[in-house]
Amino acid sequence: MWIILGLIAIVATLLNIYLFSKGKDYKLAMAAAISLTALTLCAEISFIAGQAAREDWSAVGEVVNYQWALWVLTGASIFINVLPVFLEKKDHKKRLNAAS
Numbered sequence: 161m162w163i164i165l166g167l168i169a170i171v172a173t174l175l176n177i178y179l180f181s182k183g184k185d186y187k188l189a190m191a192a193a194i195s196l197t198a199l200t201l202c203a204e205i206s207f208i209a210g211q212a213a214r215e216d217w218s219a220v221g222e223v224v225n226y227q228w229a230l231w232v233l234t235g236a237s238i239f240i241n242v243l244p245v246f247l248e249k250k251d252h253k254k255r256l257n258a259a260s
Contacts, residue, residue: 162203169196173240180244190241197237201230 172193179186211219 162200162207165196165200165203169193169200169237172196173237176241176244180247186244190244193241194238197234197241201234204230 172189176186176189176193179189208220208223
């Protein structure tokens with residue numbers, strides 16, 4: 161399940177970037193992408209908890225090997241999805257300074 165949610169989060173992020181680049185309202189896509197990223201992490205934690213409940217310790221031990229990737233990809237997702245907000249504010253300030 162977490163793989164499906166992760167792929168949908170990537171698609172929502174790409175949609176967010178596309179809508180921003182076309183000057184359209186991107187905030188719903190941004191919210192969806194960040195929410196799907198959170199749901200992906202929740203699904204991964206549930207998956208790991210299920211392995212621990214079944215006492216599949218070898219599978220739980222593999223989590224440490226890719227835990228850093230979860231942190232990096234989550235940080236990248238948040239950064240990429242929030243970046244249009246900062247770019248929009250920067251552009252807005254630039255327009256205000258040009259009008260003055």
